[in-house]
Amino acid sequence: MLDVKNLRTGYGGVEVLRGIDITVGKGEIVAVLGANGVGKTTLNKALSGLLKLTGGSITFDGKPLDGSPIAAVEAGLIQVPEGRKIFPNMSILENLELGSYRRGRANRARNLELVFSTFPKLRQRIEQMAGTLSGGEQQMLAIGRGMMAEPKLLILDEPSLGLSPLLVEEMFDLVKRLNAEGLPIMLVEQNVVQSLEIASRAYIIENGLVTMSGTAAVISADPELKRAYLGL
Amino acid sequence: MQRNWKSDWIMYSPIILIEAMINGLLTGSIYALIALGLTLVYGVLHIINFAHGATLAVAMFAVWGLNIAAGIDPYLSILLLAPVFFALGYGVQRFIIGPAAGGDDGNILLITLGLSIFIENALLASFGSDTRAITSDLSFSVVELGPFLISTPRLIGFAGSLIVTVILWFVMTRTDAGKAIRAVAKEKLGASLMGINVAHVYALTFGIGCAALAVAAGLLMPSFYVNPRVGGAFVNIAFTIVVLGGMGSIPGAMIGGLLIGIVESLSGLLLGESLGQIGIFIIFILVLLLKPTGLFGAKA
Ligand SMILES: Nc1ncnc2c1ncn2[C@@H]1O[C@H](COP(=O)(O)OP(=O)(O)OP(=O)(O)O)[C@@H](O)[C@H]1O
Ligand SMILES: [Mg+2]
Numbered sequence: 001m002l003d004v005k006n007l008r009t010g011y012g013g014v015e016v017l018r019g020i021d022i023t024v025g026k027g028e029i030v031a032v033l034g035a036n037g038v039g040k041t042t043l044n045k046a047l048s049g050l051l052k053l054t055g056g057s058i059t060f061d062g063k064p065l066d067g068s069p070i071a072a073v074e075a076g077l078i079q080v081p082e083g084r085k086i087f088p089n090m091s092i093l094e095n096l097e098l099g100s101y102r103r104g105r106a107n108r109a110r111n112l113e114l115v116f117s118t119f120p121k122l123r124q125r126i127e128q129m130a131g132t133l134s135g136g137e138q139q140m141l142a143i144g145r146g147m148m149a150e151p152k153l154l155i156l157d158e159p160s161l162g163l164s165p166l167l168v169e170e171m172f173d174l175v176k177r178l179n180a181e182g183l184p185i186m187l188v189e190q191n192v193v194q195s196l197e198i199a200s201r202a203y204i205i206e207n208g209l210v211t212m213s214g215t216a217a218v219i220s221a222d223p224e225l226k227r228a229y230l231g232l
Numbered sequence: 233m234q235r236n237w238k239s240d241w242i243m244y245s246p247i248i249l250i251e252a253m254i255n256g257l258l259t260g261s262i263y264a265l266i267a268l269g270l271t272l273v274y275g276v277l278h279i280i281n282f283a284h285g286a287t288l289a290v291a292m293f294a295v296w297g298l299n300i301a302a303g304i305d306p307y308l309s310i311l312l313l314a315p316v317f318f319a320l321g322y323g324v325q326r327f328i329i330g331p332a333a334g335g336d337d338g339n340i341l342l343i344t345l346g347l348s349i350f351i352e353n354a355l356l357a358s359f360g361s362d363t364r365a366i367t368s369d370l371s372f373s374v375v376e377l378g379p380f381l382i383s384t385p386r387l388i389g390f391a392g393s394l395i396v397t398v399i400l401w402f403v404m405t406r407t408d409a410g411k412a413i414r415a416v417a418k419e420k421l422g423a424s425l426m427g428i429n430v431a432h433v434y435a436l437t438f439g440i441g442c443a444a445l446a447v448a449a450g451l452l453m454p455s456f457y458v459n460p461r462v463g464g465a466f467v468n469i470a471f472t473i474v475v476l477g478g479m480g481s482i483p484g485a486m487i488g489g490l491l492i493g494i495v496e497s498l499s500g501l502l503l504g505e506s507l508g509q510i511g512i513f514i515i516f517i518l519v520l521l522l523k524p525t526g527l528f529g530a531k532a
Binding site: 048050065069070072073074077079081085087088089090094097098101102103105144149199202 | 349412428429
């Protein structure tokens with residue numbers, strides 16, 4: 001589904017990622033883990049076409065991605081960004097509608113139903129301004145907005161950030177459920193233990209490179225994990 | 233409205249005061265149209281478009297020119313000029329300002345400043361600094377509304393502004409393009425991730441602002457004059473409206489425009505035409521002192 005080869009990128013001459021190789025297959029949950037500031041969000045921005053690559057390539061669904069956010073969305077690579085980035089001045093309904101601005105517009109009504117059946121709470125308050133939602137509700141809205149674009153791959157950047165332990169649990173359940181319906185997910189997280197519980201495979205990024213990768217079971221068992229995770 | 237009673241305001245009959253308020257309100261609706269593009273561009277791009285006044289002058293010259301050269305009625309010319317100015321605003325932002333700014337919105341501000349100087353001088357070179365007007369029977373005609381005498385061009389101006397407001401409200405709340413504009417205004421990154429083309433949205437915003445100026449020009453010309461510097465006076469008023477209504481707020485610009493129109497008219501009546509602008513200036517200072525975010529403004 002997603003095939004990233006030797007990806008390099010950074011900000012204004014400072015290279016943050018120095019050759020990343022990652023693949024996500026059909027039906028997988030792949031966890032991408034790493035300490036603060038290691039470049040996970042930077043990787044997501046590059047995948048979504050918000051950051052130019054300085055090297056390497058991204059192949060999605062068998063075709064190269066040309067590096068614009070529009071092309072990424074059109075191809076079905078949909079990202080739910082860190083910090084949600086919902087439209088605070090707009091209603092829940094409008095946020096969801098804009099999820100299908102570029103892709104999935106023809107099935108907007110049907111997909112709205114799908115989102116509302118996944119998040120019944122959102123249905124009850126479609127007119128509420130998104131900026132007045134609680135953190136957990138905003139995260140639901142952000143994921144729902146992503147679902148409106150009929151993703152072929154959903155990238156979630158720290159969906160559990162800022163949620164209470166109970167909601168974190170719910171969030172991971174949701175990710176598992178979405179995946180069970182056939183949606184491949186790339187899960188970028190700091191919550192290592194819970195991510196590995198639901199992921200099929202995982203990558204650990206350190207110093208701009210993937211330093212460890214394999215099935216979630218193998219990575220969980222690895223004595224290096226603790227060192228890698230706490231390494232920075 | 234040439235009334236020369238300069239005595240104490242208590243002397244004015246309520247009819248004259250109310251009439252002044254109505255006429256001010258009507259004029260204010262056109263000010264609102266001018267403020268609209270300014271506040272929209274500020275709300276979405278977070279810059280002041282310094283070329284706004286110059287663009288208004290161009291639009292007014294266009295209305296005047298169409299009338300002189302082809303005898304086209306100013307109101308009718310709106311139907312032609314609004315789409316043309318939309319395309320012009322769209323094109324200038326998309327293909328000139330945007331690329332020249334190179335992704336840094338701060339540069340856009342400087343480019344619009346340069347553009348305004350260029351336009352003003354181009355107008356001066358082509359038309360000189362003379363003041364021109366369109367005179368028609370309509371210019372001085374009045375309508376009797378009960379005891380009140382209302383200027384006909386202002387009444388038509390109000391109706392035109394109302395139509396634009398309804399269209400704009402529809403576009404902003406009911407179409408994907410309008411929703412995309414509102415989305416980019418508050419959350420550019422999130423909008424990009426939905427596949428919204430930010431450059432396109434910026435250009436749409438400019439286009440709408442310019443189209444509103446074209447409408448304002450068509451509504452103004454029957455009762456106003458044009459010269460290359462005419463935009464400056466209007467933009468000063470429009471800027472006060474934008475601050476009063478709240479920077480970036482469309483309803484704020486509408487309500488603010490009406491209020492400023494009333495204030496201008498009343499202070500013109502009470503203090504004399506030459507001092508009428510003082511009322512606007514006082515409002516400007518008061519807003520900055522008491523409620524810097526304006527009537528409808530969000531927190532900074
Ligand atoms: N816009 C930017 N300009 C310059 N440097 C940036 C920018 N955004 C991020 N960086 C830098 O790039 C590095 C990686 O940041 P990034 O946000 O990708 O980390 P992260 O792994 O997502 O961290 P976290 O887990 O805290 O979200 C950091 O050193 C950060 O300071
Ligand atoms: Mg991050």
